[in-house]
Amino acid sequence: MNIGAASKASGVTAKMIRYYEGIGLLAKAPRKDNSYRDFDHRDVHDLRFIRRARKLGFSIDEIQRLLGLWRDASRPSREVKAITGTHIHALEERIAEMQAMVSALRHLSDHCHEDDRPDCPILEDLARA
Amino acid sequence: MNIGAASKASGVTAKMIRYYEGIGLLAKAPRKDNSYRDFDHRDVHDLRFIRRARKLGFSIDEIQRLLGLWRDASRPSREVKAITGTHIHALEERIAEMQAMVSALRHLSDHCHEDDRPDCPILEDLARA
DNA sequence: TGTCGACCTTACCACCATGGCAAGGTCAAG
DNA sequence: CTTGACCTTGCCATGGTGGTAAGGTCGACA
Structure with a gap:
């Protein structure tokens, strides 16, 4: 083959x-x-x-x-389950991080007018002191 | 500085x-x-x-x-919002993928006995024809 | 038999964002 | 003058994948 x-x-x-x-x-x-x-x-x-x-x-x-x-x-199936558990845990942590990003972004985006004016809370947040 | x-x-x-x-x-x-x-x-x-x-x-x-x-x-705040929207979308897609992984893994893991016996649906699933 | 296309081989380079290390220059305090 | 903290550049590594180049091999068809 x-x-x-x-x-x-x-x-x-x-x-x-x-x-x-x-x-x-x-x-x-x-x-x-x-x-x-x-x-x-x-x-x-x-x-x-x-x-x-x-x-x-x-x-x-x-x-x-x-x-x-x-x-x-x-x-022993125990070991397999352990590896899987660790992996699930890592995935869930990463998911939580990304969800936090999304909700922060969504909040900012909801308050952005989406027009020709320069006001935009997204940039304002990124730039805040 | x-x-x-x-x-x-x-x-x-x-x-x-x-x-x-x-x-x-x-x-x-x-x-x-x-x-x-x-x-x-x-x-x-x-x-x-x-x-x-x-x-x-x-x-x-x-x-x-x-x-x-x-x-x-x-x-124009429109552009900022557009970039953000694209990014949110990408994040959400990735999140959905990872959630699918987690639920598949969790399902398999729930049926794994976690003992000394070799039976383990996790490996069986990975190896299935 | 020649040739052509499909396949195989190895060996590189690139990505993205970051960390690490090495070898050396510079500065300030003691 | 020494010491330690800082700065400089440059190179290597990560992980998993794609690309590409230059060459060998095989099978089919004219």
Whole structure:
């Protein structure tokens, strides 16, 4: 299975497949005589796993650990839940920050006349001493 | 006013002040005989403006435009509101994405036993075909 | 057989905003 | 004169992805 086929099968770009291999997230694929990488179904599985985890916002480092736990048949589910909990927490913190930004901006924006006059509480707030 | 004083007065690190100057976001500070930058109160004002805007999640590019509008005494408030609206929209999209992640993760996590057994729907979901 | 297009390879550069470090100049106080 | 706090420039790193360039390989078709 060439990299293009693995890419199509997993939804991960060839570029990123090489990158994941380079940083050790994905096992090094054996090479054929022509130096092309040769992937198997396990690799495709791992790539799909990675793609899904990235979509859920896990960092590469977290995925590294999740994959390790996946490969460990006797993994304690506790650890998986811990990683997930930490990640949920980080996401929620970031969400709260952004929501604070939005409500501040919305408040300012609501009081902006949106016309040709220069008065604008948005700039006034940014510039206040 | 040396860079350290400007930094303290504005809350922006010296490093970032030099960076902002380098990319043209902040006016180039004149140099004293010893080649130290010499800031005035306008620079401090701009730096505070930048810091606040960054805290509200505006990109450097957006701040560039906001600062331009601020300096333009006849700025139409409409433009400021437009930039802000675009930014609010982007923030809300990102928030929605992250909330989707959180609810997916929470759903999976709620069904994870958190014990020594290997069963864990989180990994099962990531690995599903 | 020649050629062409699709594929593969490695190796760089760029992003964005920030932090860190190194090696050296400058200044003021003791 | 020394010491420590400050300033200078310049380079490297982050993270995850995209781009691009220069070259090797393969399969199909004329």
